[in-house]
Amino acid sequence: MDILAGLIQTAFLAGGVLALAALGEVLAERVGVVNLGVEGLIALGAMSAVATVVITPHPWLGFLVAMGVGLIAGMIFAVATVIIRANQVLCGLALTYMGMGLAATLGKPISGSPVSATFQDIHIPILSDLPFLGRAFFSHSLLVYLIFLVLPVALHILIFHTRHGLNMRAVGENPAAADAAGISVMKMRFWYVSLGSALAAGAGGYLTLVFVPSWSEGVVAGRGWIAVALVIFAGFRPINAVLAGLLFGFVTALGFVGQAHNWPIAASILSMLPYLGTMALMIVPVLAWQRMRRLMAAPDSLTVPYFRDQR
Amino acid sequence: MSYRLQRMPVAAPSVLFSARVLSVILALLTAAAVLALSGKDPIALGGKVLSSTFGSRFGLEDLGLLFSPLLYCGLAVAVGLRIGAWNIGAEGQFNLGAFAATGVALFVPGPAWLLVPLMALAGMAGGALWILIPTLAKAYADVSELITTLLMNFVALLLVYWVATGPWLDPSGMALATTARLSVSVPYVWGIVHWGLPVALMLAVGLAVMFAYTRWGYEVRIGGANPGAAAYAGMPVQRHLILVMLMSGAIAGLGGMMEVAGTVGRLQGGISNNYGYLGIMVAVLARAAPLGVIATAFFMAVILNGGIVLQSQGLTTHTVLAITGLILFYAAIADEVARYKLIPTTGKVTPKGAR
Numbered sequence: 128m129d130i131l132a133g134l135i136q137t138a139f140l141a142g143g144v145l146a147l148a149a150l151g152e153v154l155a156e157r158v159g160v161v162n163l164g165v166e167g168l169i170a171l172g173a174m175s176a177v178a179t180v181v182i183t184p185h186p187w188l189g190f191l192v193a194m195g196v197g198l199i200a201g202m203i204f205a206v207a208t209v210i211i212r213a214n215q216v217l218c219g220l221a222l223t224y225m226g227m228g229l230a231a232t233l234g235k236p237i238s239g240s241p242v243s244a245t246f247q248d249i250h251i252p253i254l255s256d257l258p259f260l261g262r263a264f265f266s267h268s269l270l271v272y273l274i275f276l277v278l279p280v281a282l283h284i285l286i287f288h289t290r291h292g293l294n295m296r297a298v299g300e301n302p303a304a305a306d307a308a309g310i311s312v313m314k315m316r317f318w319y320v321s322l323g324s325a326l327a328a329g330a331g332g333y334l335t336l337v338f339v340p341s342w343s344e345g346v347v348a349g350r351g352w353i354a355v356a357l358v359i360f361a362g363f364r365p366i367n368a369v370l371a372g373l374l375f376g377f378v379t380a381l382g383f384v385g386q387a388h389n390w391p392i393a394a395s396i397l398s399m400l401p402y403l404g405t406m407a408l409m410i411v412p413v414l415a416w417q418r419m420r421r422l423m424a425a426p427d428s429l430t431v432p433y434f435r436d437q438r
Numbered sequence: 439m440s441y442r443l444q445r446m447p448v449a450a451p452s453v454l455f456s457a458r459v460l461s462v463i464l465a466l467l468t469a470a471a472v473l474a475l476s477g478k479d480p481i482a483l484g485g486k487v488l489s490s491t492f493g494s495r496f497g498l499e500d501l502g503l504l505f506s507p508l509l510y511c512g513l514a515v516a517v518g519l520r521i522g523a524w525n526i527g528a529e530g531q532f533n534l535g536a537f538a539a540t541g542v543a544l545f546v547p548g549p550a551w552l553l554v555p556l557m558a559l560a561g562m563a564g565g566a567l568w569i570l571i572p573t574l575a576k577a578y579a580d581v582s583e584l585i586t587t588l589l590m591n592f593v594a595l596l597l598v599y600w601v602a603t604g605p606w607l608d609p610s611g612m613a614l615a616t617t618a619r620l621s622v623s624v625p626y627v628w629g630i631v632h633w634g635l636p637v638a639l640m641l642a643v644g645l646a647v648m649f650a651y652t653r654w655g656y657e658v659r660i661g662g663a664n665p666g667a668a669a670y671a672g673m674p675v676q677r678h679l680i681l682v683m684l685m686s687g688a689i690a691g692l693g694g695m696m697e698v699a700g701t702v703g704r705l706q707g708g709i710s711n712n713y714g715y716l717g718i719m720v721a722v723l724a725r726a727a728p729l730g731v732i733a734t735a736f737f738m739a740v741i742l743n744g745g746i747v748l749q750s751q752g753l754t755t756h757t758v759l760a761i762t763g764l765i766l767f768y769a770a771i772a773d774e775v776a777r778y779k780l781i782p783t784t785g786k787v788t789p790k791g792a793r
Contacts (some may be wrong), residue, residue, distance in 0.1 A: 163584070167763070207767065207770065207771050211771055211774055211775065212774055213770040213771045213773065213774040214770050214773065214774070216524065216584065217722060217766060217767075217769070217770035217773075218767060218770045218771075220526075220718060220763075220766060221763045221764070221766035221767035221770060222763065222767070223763070224715065224719075224759050224760065224762050224763025224766060225760050225763030225764060225767065226763075227756065227759055227760075227763075228756045228757060228758070228759035228760025228761070228762070228763055229760045231754060231756030231757075231759070232753070232754055232756050232757045232760060235754065344756060348592070349588075349589070349591075349592045352585060352588050352589060353589070355585055356585045356589065359582070359585075393600050393604055395596040395597070395599050395600035395603075395604075396596070396600060398596050399592070399593045399596050399597070402589045402590075402592045402593050403593060405585075405589055406571065406586055406589050406590070409575070409581050409582075409585065409586060410571075410575045410579060410581050410586070413579045413580070413581060414578075414579050434445065436445075
């Protein structure tokens with residue numbers, strides 16, 4: 128029982144990075160832009176969060192700086208993909224390279240040193256003291272509740288139950304129709320891509336301020352790409368995306384527990400689990416249920432730039 | 439006379455070429471500006487890179503060793519792009535090629551003239567195997583190869599790291615994280631430059647000829663440019679897709695074999711050194727043309743060598759990755775901007791308000 132509680136606790140910790148980054152990607156992809164720069168954005172966010180905390184020991188400030196850096200990087204990406212309408216795949220790869228390279232270069236002086244100020248777990252009276260549930264669900268930092276509870280519900284209501292959300296989806300499905308209805312396609316895409324990038328970089332801040340309290344160049348380890356894959360698996364829905372993030376947090380946690388309990392499997396092999404699991408989740412559902420394809424379909428105009436004179 | 443901007447369906451090759459060159463120059467200027475802002479002298483650093491790369495035979499040999507893996511990875515990505523597949527997994531296939539070749543060298547006894555070709559075959563098979571699942575998933579379930587090929591990279595890196603530190607660890611106890619030195623190696627052709635480089639150059643020429651002059655190459659190109667039209671014309675698009683993607687993996691795998699058996703001499707974690715990711719840029723800059731890859735891979739080798747030369751100046755190989763990203767970013771923008779043309783507006787311009 129104790130192992131399971133620890134497993135679930137770690138699943139929330141590890142899954143938070145994927146969940147927050149996936150939420151950001153949901154925002155961008157719902158308005159029709161695929162952002163493959165998540166990996167680089169997480170690296171930038173993770174590095175700048177640690178750099179901030181080194182100067183002033185306030186984790187919230189570090190988290191906000193990470194998001195701010197992500198917002199700026201996202202706006203640069205959005206200028207290229209939304210306004211200039213350059214190829215989204217190339218720009219996304221470029222953003223990943225730039226983010227990883229820049230974070231590793233600038234973060235060299237702080238690489239490896241432990242983070243002095245991290246987010247503390249908050250103690251909820253009664254709930255945190257429950258025997259099993261307390262450890263599994265109610266001994267986390269505030270950010271965990273924000274990522275797994277507040278944000279997904281808020282985004283779900285925004286996207287599926289407001290007029291603004293309907294406009295968002297219209298821009299992603301059929302920008303020409305949205306344009307004709309008086310919605311500014313450019314504005315919508317620009318701001319949601321930028322905001323999504325801010326969340327992705329925030330995931331980086333979460334990574335170094337909550338989960339692994341130190342920065343090193345390999346710390347992101349493909350989490351950005353897993354997040355992009357999870358968004359597809361989650362059918363571009365915020366609540367599903369967070370649940371998928373949690374599932375992968377669980378897979379990661381399984382690897383940790385295996386190492387801690389000296390399972391007769393090499394640590395490297397256990398570390399492969401999240402990547403292999405993501406592969407399986409991308410391929411198996413599509414093969415198993417034909418209906419899934421329609422139900423979980425991508426926005427119709429994903430990766431297609433919008434030219435007003437070509438509709 | 440007034441002008442207006444008109445977006446063209448395709449850009450002229452000469453315009454595209456100048457746009458690419460311009461984007462590279464702009465990226466280097468941006469990097470220079472950042473260096474200057476951080477208190478370094480970009481002109482002196484650039485001069486140092488050029489003189490230590492081209493100024494001595496030693497520098498040129500180093501360049502050759504970087505040129506070779508970039509050629510393989512660039513060609514691997516370029517071949518995939520020809521049929522419209524993004525092989526982001528050259529990094530992983532490169533690792534698997536090195537892994538498979540090492541397996542042959544460590545466990546198969548035999549003379550070098552037999553082992554080296556066998557290792558090359560094993561390397562190609564390893565690379566092809568590593569892209570097999572993403573290929574089948576794309577061909578039969580329409581799963582984006584962009585993400586699946588990339589995820590396989592992490593698995594490959596972990597696999598190589600695991601064998602190099604565990605089961606295949608150098609038994610002599612001298613090394614902590616590498617296998618024993620391989621008993622056979624790819625023969626040298628010029629100084630420390632081995633046959634991997636000439637083979638890669640021949641491969642580039644061979645691929646260029648195949649794409650330009652064979653029916654297969656023609657069908658692959660059409661299949662990539664317009665799969666619907668190709669299928670309508672009776673071309674086996676799916677079969678071509680599978681074969682081309684496997685070929686792409688095999689080329690990257692061969693690169694890995696050459697790296698482990700020619701350059702490094704033993705298998706260790708991180709043997710791919712980001713070559714797979716840099717290969718994407720090499721292929722994109724060359725517009726997926728095999729002969730163009732020769733030029734862009736050479737250019738990339740100079741940049742990469744520059745990064746190594748400048749390590750003493752506080753730069754890391756990651757700085758090279760950032761500069762690569764910058765070039766890619768400008769190239770993507772330049773591609774789009776190159777399509778616009780200034781067209782003089784002829785005829786009378788109706789004044790505002792007049793009917």
